[in-house]
Amino acid sequence: MSTRFRLPILLALTLGLLLGSAFAQVELRMTWYDDGAEGVVMRELLDRFEAANPDVKVIMDTVPYSSGILESLPLQLAAGEGPDIARVTNLGGLSQYFLDLRPYLEDAAYWDANFGPFLDWMRPAGSDAIPGFMTQLTVTGPFVNKTLFDQAGIAVPEGGTWQEWAAVTRQVAEATGTPFAMVMDRTGHRLAGPAISQGAQFLDADGKIVVDDPGMRAMMQLMIDWHADGTMVPDVWIGSAGSYAAGNEFFVNGQVVLYMSGSWQVGQFTNLIGDAFDWVVVPNPCGPAACTGMPGGAGVVALAETEHPAEVARVMEFLAQEEQLAEFYGRSLFIPGHLGLAESGVTFATENPLTGAALTAFSQQVPLLHPIAYAMQAYPYNFVVFNAIRDRLTQVFVGELTLDQALERIQADIDEALRESGAN
Amino acid sequence: MAGTPNAFQRANALVGRATQRVYALTMNAFGLVMEPAQKLLGVRRMAYLFVLPNLLVFGIFILFPMLLNVYFAMTEGGNLFPQDRPFVGAANFERLYTCTDYGDPNTCLEDRFWRAARNTGVFVFFQVSGMVLVSLITSMVLNRKIVARGFFRSVYFYPVLLSPVVVALIWKWILQRDGVLNAILIALGLDPINFMLDGTWAMTWVILVSIWAHMGFYTLILLAGLQSIPNELYDAGAIDGTSTLQAFRHITLPLLMPTMMVVLVLSLIRAVQMFDEVFVLTGGGPGSATMLMVQYIYMTGFGTQNPRFGMAAAASVTLGAVLLVATLIQLRLGQGSERHLA
Structure with missing residues (x-):
């Protein structure tokens, strides 16, 4: 090579390297799970972010909820x-791993104003950290197959106790040849609302978990009876040992009259059920103490181990803006976890009247939720309580434990888990 | 025919010379290292040098994790890094073994551990004995001159090639409420059975599925053992007037015993370690009816949102110790039977 070409080529190479490093992309990973098709919406939002911010690329790793989010992520x-970022439901239990975005945010006041009450669910007590925002606010409650009621010639009750609902759904199931009257997701969280309605307190005056009380006993006894007499689908609680299991397939397939789940199912029911049958959300059935479900939700949180906190904050700040969230909640058919949008309302992207009615019904449940339900949602080790209830109650269903033994074991499991995690 | 080599022959010769050069260079390079090493260590110690790479792999990936596991068993808490974990000595083992009545898991502090232990005992007993029996019968049938023997040998081995998860999913579709088996029962006018919701049925199917999935492997081992028995012994027995049963008892069984012992040890270890198939098929349920020991360890250490690594490690140390003792006993028994045979 002639010497007169060497210098320009070297200069060009150096300039190329410098420009290359200047435009080097930061790659962020977001662990995600889908209840319905909300991952598609999130990907589109991220594409828009990447188009405006070519120096940041966000890769979504979509994993199964149970094995990916509940088991592997911790x-x-x-x-x-x-x-770098994850969508989680165990907001309190994982809060030790969350990044405080506050120092990186341009407008932290916007976050305090719009996510304030939910930020308390995802940060240690007394902290003012801003770890993330809610992808949805959820409320637990029952879905009912209205077509089955119509076929049975029985009107859908406007209220009633859990016992009354069990009786009427059994009647509908018998009249229509439906295999089961009721099904509930296999989780202590879903059971907690009905238990509080029966009078369960969960937390004593010192803020310690106490499970064995008349309310919890009453609800557990109802569950035992319903599994014994065939009211409840046994496959979900008895046939799914060791982990969370949803009862949605039984509802979607028209095999059950009432499904105790929550607002996050609305999106997928809209798509999966279509016009196969009519379904409605009914108010949470009552007990002697209340008629409550449980609040909850999922949040997108930044994680403290990230090597790129500033870039993570930019992504989070983009996603948390009202414009983005309005689209996300609206297209995903989720109840907004953003106070501004909750007040102004979100246009849900559906022409299905059942969907709109269901979301309205769940939104109407929010002010009716019992204070204990909110306290338990904010309790950072609530998953320990819910898991212990779920697993030990299942052992009662199959005859491995009596109710008394189960309650003793639940308390022992909780105490041991809290002791080992240093919470006691 | 002699003559001028063609292009192919020339290329061939070139490759041959190049290969020789590379070989010579490689050997010389080794020599540069080995000769001084031999001078330094002496001929006898050179063996250790050759074993060193394997020893390093064994040490890093097997021995070190085992020792780390023992250390974890003496710590507690949810932290993953050993330096962050409080040392508690034998507390995890103490908790694990505290029972007022070992026959009743409900009297134990860690009742799930004892349920898993009991389930594992039942599973191992029936699965291993069933496996050996079925494999023995199958291998004896396949050792005879039957029609399409090669085909049948392949068919019995085929499930071994399947992933355990695939095996479990196939059987789940067969056994579930709306599965194939219930469809057949209904078609026959019988009531469907919820196989996965009844503890006894679930354990029965877990054992049967496991035997179905793995018998091909053990059948193959036993078949090799059968084929190594000289025909002359059977011919001599026939001259002496032995019946088929006598030939099996006095010729086949004793000569097959060393192979049987291998099958027994391998299937026992595999049965005690059983996890994937059962976990996918039943999840350990209903309740904890099919939760085996490895699943207990997994669920305690990794399968929940509040992992108890210390307790899981203590249980796995216990399992390892039990497995070691069982294997040693079996080997000793095997040696005894071989001596008796000699």
């Missing part, structure tokens, strides 16, 4: 190998 975080 281990990844404990090992310091987690993603």
